[in-house]
Amino acid sequence: MNAPGLSFEQAPPFSVPLRFFLTAPWFLVLAAALLLWEGPGIFASRWLPAALALTHLFVLGFMAHVMLGALLQILPVVVGVTVPRPGLTATLIHLPLTLGTLALAGAFLGGGPIGFQIASGLLSLGFGVALAAFHLAVWRAPVVTDTVIALRCALGALLITVILGLLLGGYFGWGRLSLPILSLTNLHAAWGLAGWTTLLVAGVAYQVVPMFQMTLPYSQRLSQWFAPLMVALLIAESVLILADWKAMAIWVGAALAVGLSIFAIKTLILLNRRQRKIGDPTLIYWRVSMVSLLASAALWLLTPLVPGWAQAPHLEWLIGIMLIFGFAIAVINGMLYKIVPFLAWFHLQAQLLGQRKPPNMKRLLPETHIRQQFLAYLTALLLLLTAALYPAWFLYPAALALGITGAWLGINLFSVWRIYRRTLREDR
């Protein structure tokens, strides 16, 4: 008997997710170039236009590229529903997302209203296609697993993040709307990071942490309730912030931070009790990611309690760097090292079956390359955190380290694709 309704025969072509994965690392290099160009002044406030450009190079250029590309790949397997016309859908998401990210960063850096108009148009097209395709898939899932629940919540949060982002883009592009800009920006960030990003990571973690790190599964109580509770808290937080009930909003914000901490602690415990002794090279990425998530949640909790912290701009930077670069980018970087060599191996295997053995995964991407790039990543993370405190001394080394780790990741992934192409050519 096969599991009901799951259609396994529909893995999309390698080019569908690969284009997203090969583009993403170069946005880290662009972010590094922006830091070098702007200099230490960028850390004066997270509200500076250059800071907002930098943030979006990270969250749209790197994170959203990989997250949307990976969803195109995993939905058929995890949810059992295929995305129609995967090649066309991928192009209609990837191209506007890449151009829209560049346009948005350019708009923040002085492109003026026309820049925001172009960016809003491109990003609404890319995200519109992605949201339509992915929501259609996850709400038709024949079997509702905990991962499907988390994906529905994550994609719901993405919808709200995008709507808020387009409202803000519309404000800067057309300027005729009267909007509470500060509140909307904070909610846009909260839905994007504590909603879309965290819940997608959680939904994927329920599957890949036990599978690749050889751990016990997450407890069902956590995997069933974590995502819906986080969404409920985000809705409450949004209502309270828009109604200007600040005291209550701080408490709900604290509950969100506790939620993030619980997921991080639970994952760290599972990783510590793993059944296999030999460390997988991506294990360290999961550990750094979860420690960063925990640290950013702790800082977030402490901020309203410690006098003076709430006004300190470098504290917001520390939380932001830990959440975006420490938590999200680490775990995505680590997972890329599982996804890309596996897909290359799988597609080679599928095309060469019965003729030749494809190179194994460790030959497609040697572990030493992964470990070396991890050291560059860790250096960049520590330097960025230090630069938030002492920008004059550490900004340039941090920017260089960021550029190196981004380019290194890009080269590592590109080399897998090169071996893939070469192996197929040898066949002809």
Place this chain on the structure above:
Amino acid sequence: MNAPDMVVDGRGLEPPEPMERVVAALDVLQPGQRIRFLIHRQPYPLYDLLSRYHYRYETAPLAEGGFEVLISASS
């Protein structure tokens, strides 16, 4: 008489090692012979591969947890 079933036990191995072992077994599969593949979770990518090459497969849950996939060449 058909050759006896080949048993491939992929339980507890890190992906994609179970799949590599099944693919190696497919290479030496005799007509009429079957592969009994034991695995701790549903091997979705393998199904994709098997159906592309027109192998027949049937999956059943094992009493002790995990799954047994019976693979044979389609006649």
